[in-house]
Amino acid sequence: MRGTGYQKLWGWFGLSYASFCVMPRILMHEMPDDWQAKMADLLEQFDATFRIEDLPACKVMPVGEKGKFSSWPDWLLHYRRPELARVNALRRAPCETCGTLAYECVCVSALNAPAAGGR
Numbered sequence: 001m002r003g004t005g006y007q008k009l010w011g012w013f014g015l016s017y018a019s020f021c022v023m024p025r026i027l028m029h030e031m032p033d034d035w036q037a038k039m040a041d042l043l044e045q046f047d048a049t050f051r052i053e054d055l056p057a058c059k060v061m062p063v064g065e066k067g068k069f070s071s072w073p074d075w076l077l078h079y080r081r082p083e084l085a086r087v088n089a090l091r092r093a094p095c096e097t098c099g100t101l102a103y104e105c106v107c108v109s110a111l112n113a114p115a116a117g118g119r
């Protein structure tokens with residue numbers, strides 16, 4: 001299971017010490033519809049592979065300055081009625097090189113790809 005996919009996922013976590021991947025639902029629903037369909041498929045595959053219900057339940061707490069517990073802003077929790085101005089304020093600017101949205105940009109992928117011929 002340690003092929004290129006493993007390496008790519010490991011790379012996504014980067015140098016963080018994160019043991020979990022946490023994504024705000026409200027932002028996931030602002031991704032393109034095809035992304036949401038792929039994500040749902042992946043989550044269903046994950047659920048079909050592991051009995052996560054046998055693990056302790058999780059509660060995600062935000063941390064603020066100096067790692068102290070904080071509170072979620074209300075707008076981030078109201079996924080049924082998203083405040084689009086706040087959601088859109090979090091959007092990354094289009095790529096300066098190609099002008100596409102960040103998730104569509106091939107420049108970033110090209111920059112992150114290993115050089116031809118390996119390392």
Ligand SMILES: [Zn+2]
Nearest residue numbers: 095098105107
């Ligand atoms: Zn680009």
